[in-house]
Amino acid sequence: MRANLLKTATWAMVLGASMTAFTACDDDEDEGGQIPPAPSVLSGTVTSDLLLEAGKSYTLDGALQVKAPATLKIEEGVTITANNDGQVDYILIEKGAKIDAQGTAERPIVMTAEAKKEGAWGGLHICGNAPTNSGSGVSEIGNASYGGNDVNDNSGVLKYVRMEYTGFEFDSEHESNGISFYGVGNGTQVSYVQAYVGSDDGLEFFGGTVNIDHCVVVDCTDDSYDWTEGWSGKADYLVAYQTNPDCDCLIEADNNGDNFGATPVSHPVLNHLTLVGNNSTENTRGVRLRAGTQVEISNAQITGKPKALTVETTQTETALADGTSKLQNVAISGELDSENNIYTNDMFEAAGNLTNQTFSFANNYVGMTDGRGAVEATNMWMSGWTR
């Protein structure tokens, strides 16, 4: 009975695949350098360029896995909806392949799901050739390798892209983030991206050097932002906003959980943050710097958590104490919580940072004080394309 089931399913999938992505690629190969448009149902492995046309709606049925050197081009206003059949749906850009997703504030690209709830689908995964400190890793799903020596690696462009309802349970140990950046290099452009309602992290970085700006994470129930394995990009204008009490950290920052001293050490440079937690008495930590990470954070406001900012591990605290890491013009509710007292609240305050602050925001997270924060009422860069 099981064997039969498997065989039936096999045929169904072969047919499905040939009717969708594969045939599309083959049919339109010779049209004068034009990228062939995709069928309305997306699935399968893509080995040559594929176009999702402006304003159109597509259904994602299973995995769309883009292999080098193909580019997945997504035009403005495209909506991709993962279907609700119990099977995992995700988009994976392998090493050497690219995604070119450029929406506009008026016509963003939306990747969402038929089931309008967290955990409905498996999100976007981008693998690149930039360094990580974890040796040879593979993506959480799709078994794609990532990491390399090219800090300038280019995995394409994400602009005005909104991810919704991610967090599907891949297996007993993994759920999907909104977007996972695996060893993505700084030739990649990531601007104006939102992760909205998910059951794992919003944006997570596994090593790499990619720079991001103007990102918003709302109600992703693990961490809003997460980095590990040696990420060292720049991030400007980040918003995290949590209303769901199950949401964990606003930022969970690791160098490497198995080896605090692994190199290259995580050392991102973050500027202009507004991070607003859910005031959970259980998920108490806001920004959690730990596992050996280094960081530079400036112009930030962090609130809505009993422990807005915690520093843990000897390596992380020592880097803060000796100036390798920097916290400048950061205002937090409450005080800095130090695990080892190598870098203390006093040192944090002595550097001009503010503690025990109260904050008031318009529209959940709009408002800046003395240059601190991500969104100013006069420059509502998140308007129109986020929710």
Place this chain on the structure above:
Amino acid sequence: MNIRRRCKSSALLFVAGAMAAHAGDITGVVMDKELNEPLMGASIRIAGTRLGTTADIDGKFRLRNLKKGTYTIEVSYVSFFPQKMTLQVPATGEVSVTVEMTTDDKQLNEVTVTARKNLELERALLAERQKAVLSIENLGASEMSIKGISNVQEGVKKLTGISVAEAGQLIVRGLGDRYSTTTLNGLPIASPNPDNKLIPLDIFPSSAVQNITVSKVYEAGAFADYSGAHVDISTKEGGTKDFFSLSFGTGGKMGTVFGDFYQMDRPNTMFTAITMDETALNMPYADFDDYSRRHDIFNTTFEVGKSSALPDLSGSFGLGRTFNVGGGNKIDLLATLGLDTGNESLDNAYVRTFEASGNEMSRFDYDSFTKKQSMAGLLNVGYNFRRTDRVGVSAFFARNASDTYMLRDGFDEEDNILTGSHQTSHVYMLQNYQLAGHHVFGKWDVDWSGSYSITSSNEPDRRQVMFRQQSDGSWKLFRQNEQENSRYFGSLDEDEWAADLRTQYNFNDKDKLRFGFAMRDKSRDFTCTRFYYNLDGLNEQVTSFYHTDGFLNFENVQNGVLNIERNHQRRDAYAAGTRILAGFVEADYYPIDPLLINVGVRFESTRQWVDYYGDDGLPYHRDLDTDEFFPALNLKYTFNEAHSLRLSGSRTVTRPSFVEMAPFLYQESYGSAQIRGNEDLTNGYNYNVDLRYEWFRPSSTDMVAITAYYKYLDNPIERTQTVSGGAMMHSFQNATDGLAAGVEVEVRKELVKDLRLGVNASYMYTDVKLPEGGVYTNSERPLQGASPYLVNADLTYAPKFKEERQLSLALLYNLQGHRIHAVGIQGIGDVEQQDLHTLDFNASMKFNSHWSAKLSVKNILNTDVVFRQEIPEQGTEVEVERFNEGVGVSLGVTYNL
């Protein structure tokens, strides 16, 4: 190993040529009457003199230069009735005689052993060893009984160079499970454990086993997929004498029995596996949500019950009958059935993890409670005809079930304070049907056999509830991931056909040519489904980790507070198979009398395939096909009746298992590693050289064997580690090369009358170089699971009082050297299990021909099993895991009719 060993007959060519001599000789051959086999080592003496000799390997003897006259010879052998014969010796020439010896059953009687045949006896098995073309080791039912060995797994651990790692994985000469093979009466047998190549050996209870034969060298007559050991389990067969026996036993683990014992809810006894609503398991995804609200699809809850652990119970019966059907033809019948139940608990065990600079990342303390139940039955019918021929049919059934409840508490890598309540249930089942025949046609021996086996591994309704401590000290269900509160149903089924046809041409009583054909065809299906509990609507009051029925109940599912999500990805099922067609030819050739050359070559055509789904839900197929030759050479030089030297060389293969050769994500059981196979994985090849010296003291069980071996492993398959989204994932790669070399010593000696010492010890060196690019800390290391030293020692005292009263006392010691338990990654060292010393005691007493009793105490030293890990950056070592299995005591009574 000659896998048709049991059906072997020795052609008795009786040479009575006239000889030119001035005095007469007595020549003859001593035979075991029942087995119709030569009785090597029998002592022949001329009555009233010191003149005597012993029978050689073919049972032959010669007493030379006797004056003409009348002589009485006395022939004796341990456990046989002595024979006297009076002969007239001529002035010249010789007189020939055949002496048929019958067993002295009284002397043979072993406590609690039921079915009985010569190949259960240590003395007979030692003779087999000495006589064998290959170097082998064996263990018979009687030795198992004296040593209190209850199943084959415990038995093989007593043999040289063999240890058993977690989950019953056999490690032979430092080589893991993949380097060994198991056969049942010479025919291959499928493993229901997807992580292991070998069937769990504890599925075979001693009550059904005649003997275990282990060969660590290769001969062309066997399937070539081993380098460590070929373990052949011979089930009992009838034919010696009629018997009926009943045994009953009880006992328990100290600290477990009569103590508190916890198990999650279960509707029936362990005789049946837990089930669920099959409709809900198989229905379309879109219908599940609604259906699961209207039907209570599970037959269990998460509620944990406490009871008092009852003593272990065991019972078995055995029956043997032989019917004469005329013309000297016989039908023999043997049946055994056994049932065991037992409880085990671990208290205050813990496991913790560290990162490379020495910080503790997580720690969980746990208590676990395991209920075990095993059943096995064997039915064997043999038809013996034409004095030399036999056709046998056998059916073997075994089922091992275990239910484990574990309560863990501690903190995870995220510093969450957690308590986990886990229940797992596992059922292994085996059915094996065999038909075999042995025929003699003049100088030709023909053996044929076939088998069909069905094996399954069923893991129904694994359940997990995770609690997280709140800031006010109270507890709530852990909600971070939906997987935290879940169920799992998994099943794996295999069936295997095997057939073997071989003939032997006997040029004379020594030189032989064998050739034959064999096939095996195995197929497997696996599927699993998970159910996650979405708790978003629930506001639970946790008052006890054991009592969850108040909130994790069907009512809350019905009213929508709880949502059950069914997760069955396409990749959660796979199908796979292997078909091997093989042919071989080999010869036993004696160029000079003391030298045996066994040379052979085998051809195997192998087709191995896996149908699986990728993460992307698309179907994939992988084939691994090879056609190749495996040569083997076994030399044996017999200096005299006691001393011999053996040299063996061969090339063998190690094939990837199904889950290793295809890159789908897989996790067999709770807490086990996530595994993703490798589509580029290929066969590894093994080049084996063995040198062994053997000394068997005639007419005794004293012996010494010294073995040196060297194995070069070409492209060995090694488990490797990588990271996937921050978590460790295991995979498999062909390493460049590896080696295993070592020395083994085995000594058996009767110290004084009835007091015997047996010692075997091995020292081994293993080394493997791993491929570049992994995250493992050491790229060159010993093989995983390989101990540098292993020692077994036993002291047995078995005096006989009066006619039928016999005592046997055995003290057994085992030392398992430290070994790599888990490979360290990202700069942290390997986790090593520390040296483990164990001591068991077994006593049995036979009161009369009907009643006997036994007592056994296992793990007397009660040592903790300890694991340590190196922190290279700090130059320190930390303890990462510790548990204690406790002392086991059992008492048994047997009644023989």
